[in-house]
Amino acid sequence: MEKSFLKVLQGYQSFREKYALGDTSVMQYLSHYGQQPKIMVVACCDSRVDPALILQCDPGDLFVVRNVANIIPPYEIDEAHHGTSAALEFGVRFLEVNHLILLGHSQCGGIQALLNSQNTNNNDFITNWVSLIKTPICDLNDTDSCAKQALNQSYQNCLTFPWIKDKVIQKKLFIHLWFFDIKTGQIFTYSNVGEEYLPLDSNEQSI
Ligand SMILES: [Zn+2]
Known part of the structure; x- marks a missing residue:
């Protein structure tokens, strides 16, 4: 075997x-x-970025949805099949999680696909999926800073969901933008004070 x-x-x-x-x-x-998880994570499919393993969680701790490049799509009510939006609805409205972690990472193949989006002929779904993120303003060779910008776009998309925005305003839901560096295993968290990613510590605040 x-x-x-x-x-x-x-x-x-x-x-x-x-x-x-x-x-x-x-x-x-x-x-x-x-299940009564209090934390939801939106992570990439990348095999190196498993939220439960990185955060050393047990069954029942995390409600997780993973997709290529950990993208939150905008709120769209139509006939399409919105898998990530359905997971968000389940986690936020019905399980009533208190924390929503958007977990981006370094060396992301999905973000690389976004930056190479002129090559639209070599896949069926990936280019169209990652086009949900507007091409970041960054060096096309700097995938990591593009991934960080993509996280901020996903955060903005979160707020287009009325039941997410309401809970954020009421301080019933806290959104965290985290960026995982594969090489060092370190997490950086977005601080809107300096609009930068800083090493995660135990005093973590939501944005
Ligand atoms: Zn990825």
Whole structure:
């Protein structure tokens, strides 16, 4: 068997032992009482940026949606199939999370696709999806600063959802813009005081 596939089978066994075996397991509890996560994360599909792993969370802690380049689309009521918007609605309106973390990252292939968007013929969906982000004003070789600008655009799009905007105004929902550096494993958080990304510390404030 392939080594990588064997690894996931072994991981599954470890998961069951740690979280699911016995009458007092975490999974038994979550099954009985349901999920009540207080934090929602919008992250990229990138295999190096797993929110639960980076933040060392347990089952039930995070409500997560992942898409290419961690994009929040604008609020649009139409006949299209809005997967990320549906997840936002579930998390914010029905689970009533208190924190919404938009987790961008360095070396993002989705952002790179946005910057190479003149090559529209080599994919079916990616170029159109990332075009939700207006091309950032940045050096086309500086993917990371473009990714940070994209996070700010996603934040603006968040506020086009009326039930997100209302909760932000009422201080029932706090939005955080985080940028994860793959090489160092460090998170930087957007501060609207200096309009810059600063290392995350335990005094983290929402924007
Ligand atoms: Zn990415």
